[in-house]
Amino acid sequence: MELSRKHNSISPSLTLAISAKAKKMKEEGIDVISFSVGEPDFNTPENIRKAAIEAINRGNIGYTAASGMPSLKESICKKLKNENGLEYTPDQIIVSNGAKHSLYNIFQAICNEGDEVIMASPYWVSYPELVKMAGGVPVLVECSEENDFKFDVENLEKYISKNTKAIILNSPSNPTGSVYTVEELEKIAQIAIKHNIIVVSDEIYEKLVYDEVKHVSIASLNDKIKDLTIVVNGLSKGYAMTGWRIGYTASNKQIAKIMGNIQSHATSNPNTIAQYASIEALEGDQSSIELMRKEFDKRRKEMVQRVNNIKGLSCREPKGAFYVMVNISNVIGKEFNGKILNSSMDVAEYLLEKAAVAVVPGICFGDDRYIRLSYATSLENIIEGLNRIEKAIC
Numbered sequence: 001m002e003l004s005r006k007h008n009s010i011s012p013s014l015t016l017a018i019s020a021k022a023k024k025m026k027e028e029g030i031d032v033i034s035f036s037v038g039e040p041d042f043n044t045p046e047n048i049r050k051a052a053i054e055a056i057n058r059g060n061i062g063y064t065a066a067s068g069m070p071s072l073k074e075s076i077c078k079k080l081k082n083e084n085g086l087e088y089t090p091d092q093i094i095v096s097n098g099a100k101h102s103l104y105n106i107f108q109a110i111c112n113e114g115d116e117v118i119m120a121s122p123y124w125v126s127y128p129e130l131v132k133m134a135g136g137v138p139v140l141v142e143c144s145e146e147n148d149f150k151f152d153v154e155n156l157e158k159y160i161s162k163n164t165k166a167i168i169l170n171s172p173s174n175p176t177g178s179v180y181t182v183e184e185l186e187k188i189a190q191i192a193i194k195h196n197i198i199v200v201s202d203e204i205y206e207k208l209v210y211d212e213v214k215h216v217s218i219a220s221l222n223d224k225i226k227d228l229t230i231v232v233n234g235l236s237k238g239y240a241m242t243g244w245r246i247g248y249t250a251s252n253k254q255i256a257k258i259m260g261n262i263q264s265h266a267t268s269n270p271n272t273i274a275q276y277a278s279i280e281a282l283e284g285d286q287s288s289i290e291l292m293r294k295e296f297d298k299r300r301k302e303m304v305q306r307v308n309n310i311k312g313l314s315c316r317e318p319k320g321a322f323y324v325m326v327n328i329s330n331v332i333g334k335e336f337n338g339k340i341l342n343s344s345m346d347v348a349e350y351l352l353e354k355a356a357v358a359v360v361p362g363i364c365f366g367d368d369r370y371i372r373l374s375y376a377t378s379l380e381n382i383i384e385g386l387n388r389i390e391k392a393i394c
Helices: 014-027 046-058 070-084 099-110 127-133 182-195 223-228 253-266 272-283 287-307 344-355 379-393
Strands: 093-096 116-121 137-142 164-170 198-202 229-234 247-250 323-327 370-374
Touching: 014 344, 046 272, 070 093, 070 247, 070 272, 093 099, 093 253, 099 127, 099 198, 099 229, 099 247, 099 253, 116 127, 127 137, 164 182, 182 198, 182 223, 198 223, 223 229, 287 323, 287 379, 344 370, 344 379
Parallel strands: 116 137, 116 164, 164 198, 198 229
Antiparallel strands: 093 247, 229 247, 323 370
16 A cells, blocks of 8 residues: 655654653663753743643633634734734734644645745754645755855855745754844845745744844835745744744735634644733743843853864854754764764764763754754753763764
């Protein structure tokens, strides 16, 4: 029996596989330090947790509208207006089961068989697979470390063809931590408008920016690019709400309607309790969010400094999110403790087995010359983990 050819080609998430192996080692009593996690290590702020408990006690926690509660959509509209300078109405908002689900909805809604979607490489691990699941074709644009892993906007147009449907813009970026400037966004917007291309703007890490860097949504530049842009965001990263599974999109009404129809059949509404909590997250006290950001900033500086002091490793200082892309080019091909490391996967497996440190191989993100470290862990873990890495490769 032949099963789905399209979905049979989908690759499993290697990032989750590394995390699973590290967790298994921990269960066996091994002191593993994980730099592989993609979620804040802070508890969800107390006011948000209390709002969820109050929602449960009120008892009004049945089904909601499939695309999200009107009250939450109103809160999202307020947030987009006040923080991003974007005017949307509730019928342009789709609330989903996390930003990944939002991205799934997007590509199912916009892609036809053979449509091309341009994305920067290194890329977030699920982008190519989500496009392929929708029958689309990922077009990878190799982005240099010297340009902070961002599109070279002067050469971006050469990747556009008659089949190009969309460009994915991830700022701040997972896995690189890069953030696009207003000038870069303006050039990308001009290209998108010229060729009538949709921009999928993944802004899930917008609250985690550093060094006086300001996040700007490409949709805020002008009305033409706003109509072509699908803004993707959620509560997971900025509010330490990964397990609550609330993401959302803002787009033109035509795209929003299609995504809402897809979701109505695929999942129905996002978790009702989490939706009530998300209203509090967006409209309540924001002070704890800034405290988390400042702590991430301290960890970022420590990790970058330590990495660049380890022989054979180097990295650039990320401007957002909570990841560092570490260049391992000077380690590849060398032998350590009887093992030759020929790839980023070899390096990741070696560090896990030899040093009990979990990292993510760069091949997961399309570039085998790197490993990704997350600083969503304590300063103590960062210091100890990097000491172990240094000992293992020096």
